[in-house]
Amino acid sequence: MKIDARKKVIASLVFSVLFIGLIIVLSFTIGEKGLETDHTMKNHSPSLLALFGTDSLGRDMLTRTVKGLKFSLYVGIVGSTLGVLIALFLGILAAVGGVYVDRVVMWFVDMFIGMPHLVFMILVSFAVGRGAMGVIVATAVTHWPALARVVRNEVMAIKKAEYILISKNTGKSRWFIVRKHILPAIFPQIFIGFVLLFPHVILHEASMTFLGFGLSAQQPSIGIILSEATKHISLGNWWPVVFPGLALIILVKCFDNIGSSLRILNNPQTRYL
Amino acid sequence: MSLKVNNLGFCYRPESWVFRNVSIEVPKGGRIGIYGNSGCGKTTLAKILASFISPKEGEVVVDGENQKREGFQPVQLIFQHPEKTMNPLWRMKDSLCESYVPEKSLLDAFGIRDEWMERYPIELSGGELQRFSIVRALHPETKYIIADEMTTMLDAITQASIWKGLLEIVKERNLGLIVISHEMAIIDKICDSCLNLEDYCHA
Numbered sequence: 001m002k003i004d005a006r007k008k009v010i011a012s013l014v015f016s017v018l019f020i021g022l023i024i025v026l027s028f029t030i031g032e033k034g035l036e037t038d039h040t041m042k043n044h045s046p047s048l049l050a051l052f053g054t055d056s057l058g059r060d061m062l063t064r065t066v067k068g069l070k071f072s073l074y075v076g077i078v079g080s081t082l083g084v085l086i087a088l089f090l091g092i093l094a095a096v097g098g099v100y101v102d103r104v105v106m107w108f109v110d111m112f113i114g115m116p117h118l119v120f121m122i123l124v125s126f127a128v129g130r131g132a133m134g135v136i137v138a139t140a141v142t143h144w145p146a147l148a149r150v151v152r153n154e155v156m157a158i159k160k161a162e163y164i165l166i167s168k169n170t171g172k173s174r175w176f177i178v179r180k181h182i183l184p185a186i187f188p189q190i191f192i193g194f195v196l197l198f199p200h201v202i203l204h205e206a207s208m209t210f211l212g213f214g215l216s217a218q219q220p221s222i223g224i225i226l227s228e229a230t231k232h233i234s235l236g237n238w239w240p241v242v243f244p245g246l247a248l249i250i251l252v253k254c255f256d257n258i259g260s261s262l263r264i265l266n267n268p269q270t271r272y273l
Numbered sequence: 274m275s276l277k278v279n280n281l282g283f284c285y286r287p288e289s290w291v292f293r294n295v296s297i298e299v300p301k302g303g304r305i306g307i308y309g310n311s312g313c314g315k316t317t318l319a320k321i322l323a324s325f326i327s328p329k330e331g332e333v334v335v336d337g338e339n340q341k342r343e344g345f346q347p348v349q350l351i352f353q354h355p356e357k358t359m360n361p362l363w364r365m366k367d368s369l370c371e372s373y374v375p376e377k378s379l380l381d382a383f384g385i386r387d388e389w390m391e392r393y394p395i396e397l398s399g400g401e402l403q404r405f406s407i408v409r410a411l412h413p414e415t416k417y418i419i420a421d422e423m424t425t426m427l428d429a430i431t432q433a434s435i436w437k438g439l440l441e442i443v444k445e446r447n448l449g450l451i452v453i454s455h456e457m458a459i460i461d462k463i464c465d466s467c468l469n470l471e472d473y474c475h476a
């Protein structure tokens with residue numbers, strides 16, 4: 001990688017981290033006031049008073065968007081973490097558990113990969129019960145398979161390393177080897193996988209809330225905002241769709257940027273060039 | 274009390290034998306040399322003896338018991354390439370003390386310096402790493418040591434000092450020793466008997 005390319009990667013990384021940081025800071029500092037209905041402020045287009053305009057109930061769109069993104073981030077963190085844990089467990093199990101365990105786990109992974117996410121998530125969210133819990137569980141249990149396969153392949157590659165075989169032959173348990181040798185070695189992959197899960201989880205969260213699964217209409221979430229706003233778009237109120245939609249896309253793109261940048265910086269073939 | 278190998282055979286691909294019908298017995302405290310051309314299977318044999326891979330034919334008997342798969346292996350192998358035997362993410366002191374904490378005198382016998390302890394494997398030379406891998410193999414429960422081209426990469430003076438250190442401890446603890454080398458000089462000097470692995474090759 002040329003120095004310029006490296007700078008570009010780092011710049012996009014820094015920008016993305018700053019943007020996400022800004023949303024997090026805003027989501028904790030903006031008050032709840034903008035979420036209240038205010039009949040004197042109905043359908044204002046964007047102005048200095050309300051940067052993103054207001055909706056048909058007079059709620060401030062900037063506040064709603066930020067609070068919606070906060071919920072997205074929350075679901076993203078919980079969903080991605082759970083997804084990564086499932087992927088880690090199954091990936092390592094497949095790699096160190098022997099041929100038959102490997103076959104069963106991989107068959108399972110293939111089955112999940114072949115399943116359409118949205119349909120499956122709707123089923124899960126029905127099964128778990130509606131509400132935020134349903135959204136979180138649904139996104140967590142649908143996003144692990146690809147990462148599980150990555151983990152399994154990584155562990156397969158390093159478990160034959162001489163230092164690991166030596167560790168085993170000096171009487172160390174499998175659990176010790178997984179914890180001390182394998183997990184630290186695959187940590188970069190896991191972390192990148194975790195960051196790259198975010199965009200999927202967040203977009204799926206938005207689709208689910210858009211379709212009306214999960215949350216009550218009072219709870220701020222991008223999906224709900226967008227589905228409400230589409231009803232008013234024929235009146236020419238473009239702002240309740242455009243701003244939250246854009247914000248969501250930028251947020252997702254930021255996570256994607258971070259993940260890809262880290263992957264490029266971590267790749268031995270591009271790291272030092 | 275001995276490390277005994279009966280009619281050992283191994284192949285990486287079916288029916289393409291690296292060697293077959295190898296039988297060796299190393300008594301406790303005995304020293305045997307194994308030599309042969311590059312690629313004749315010396316490292317493979319060493320890995321079978323130290324339980325890194327399973328034989329396709331025959332058996333390995335350690336002190337009267339069939340070789341076990343789990344737990345500490347009384348036959349410890351010192352590898353040809355020490356770089357690959359250390360976790361690159363660990364400091365040397367962690368690799369060294371992974372299975373037991375060696376005494377200061379043992380470290381001194383191999384000239385291991387304190388300042389190396391905090392470093393990572395890539396920050397040491399091959400010879401320095403090899404000393405660590407030797408000390409690590411000299412676990413208190415080790416009964417047999419296999420040295421696979423242990424000093425091939427080193428200069429004559431370092432070779433001599435490492436061998437001196439190892440032989441002293443082997444003698445003191447009455448360990449069995451298998452020396453694998455293509456330098457007959459080393460084998461002649463150290464071992465009671467020797468074996469040419471090429472005699473068992475089927476390639």
Ligand SMILES: Nc1ncnc2c1ncn2[C@@H]1O[C@H](COP(=O)(O)OP(=O)(O)OP(=O)(O)O)[C@@H](O)[C@H]1O
Nearest residue numbers: 285291309310311312313314315316317318353422
């Ligand atoms: N993992 C493997 N898979 C398939 N073939 C292998 C593998 N390891 C070694 N071989 C083959 O087995 C034969 C014996 O290899 P081995 O490493 O035991 O030789 P060696 O006698 O130690 O050689 P050297 O003196 O060069 O160290 C070689 O022909 C080699 O190509």
Ligand SMILES: [Mg+2]
Nearest residue numbers: 315316353422
């Ligand atoms: Mg060899």
